[in-house]
Amino acid sequence: DTGVSQDPRHKITKRGQNVTFRCDPISEHNRLYWYRQTLGQGPEFLTYFQNEAQLEKSRLLSDRFSAERPKGSFSTLEIQRTEQGDSAMYLCASSVQGGTEAFFGQGTRLTVV
Amino acid sequence: DQQVKQNSPSLSVQEGRISILNCDYTNSMFDYFLWYKKYPAEGPTFLISISSIKDKNEDGRFTVFLNKSAKHLSLHIVPSQPGDSAVYFCAASRLAGTALIFGKGTTLSVSS
Numbered sequence: 001d002t003g004v005s006q007d008p009r010h011k012i013t014k015r016g017q018n019v020t021f022r023c024d025p026i027s028e029h030n031r032l033y034w035y036r037q038t039l040g041q042g043p044e045f046l047t048y049f050q051n052e053a054q055l056e057k058s059r060l061l062s063d064r065f066s067a068e069r070p071k072g073s074f075s076t077l078e079i080q081r082t083e084q085g086d087s088a089m090y091l092c093a094s095s096v097q098g099g100t101e102a103f104f105g106q107g108t109r110l111t112v113v
Numbered sequence: 114d115q116q117v118k119q120n121s122p123s124l125s126v127q128e129g130r131i132s133i134l135n136c137d138y139t140n141s142m143f144d145y146f147l148w149y150k151k152y153p154a155e156g157p158t159f160l161i162s163i164s165s166i167k168d169k170n171e172d173g174r175f176t177v178f179l180n181k182s183a184k185h186l187s188l189h190i191v192p193s194q195p196g197d198s199a200v201y202f203c204a205a206s207r208l209a210g211t212a213l214i215f216g217k218g219t220t221l222s223v224s225s
Contacts, residue, residue, distance in 0.1 A: 042117075042218055056212060104149075
């Protein structure tokens with residue numbers, strides 16, 4: 001399977017705990033994006049990388065959120081001190097530089113209880 | 114402030130007929146527009162895109178029309194098939210490969 005891969009698919013955590021998600025992009029794609037989707041809404045942009053450089057961060061990305069792509073391949077998204085409002089589907093996507101379309105993974109469903 | 118709007122939450126169409134999904138945007142700086150389809154518990158799947166220098170792009174049963182003066186685009190699916198039943202998202206970006214701004218989606222139901 002050469003698509004975007006996300007792990008885990010589902011995560012249930014207690015409020016206040018830290019969680020980390022992983023995304024493996026399509027191998028030849030140097031751009032990687034993180035989005036969040038809540039019920040009844042479209043995906044909302046969080047941040048994106050070109051190789052290992054984080055080029056843009058949304059105002060939605062509070063201080064409790066941090067994303068990394070240390071070697072320009074896979075990426076991690078960490079949420080510290082989770083809150084119930086963080087419950088959402090976290091989507092990763094990738095694209096080639098200059099390409100208009102981004103290809104999405106299946107997402108990680110986070111539930112904070 | 115919602116920059117990309119899909120004002121119809123749902124659309125029902127009979128198999129074989131045309132489905133028309135609409136999208137409006139407010140930011141005149143958007144240069145690229147995309148449509149994605151999403152099934153439950155899956156990530157969005159790219160369908161078709163159009164740049165602001167064009168007014169039409171076609172790919173098989175899918176055609177996207179762009180009216181820049183009206184800041185409006187539409188997705189036509191002809192003929193519609195039951196497998197097309199899904200949530201359709203319109204998205205826009207200012208530059209190729211940058212942040213996509215999504216609408217809230219339209220749920221399409223195609224009945225046989």
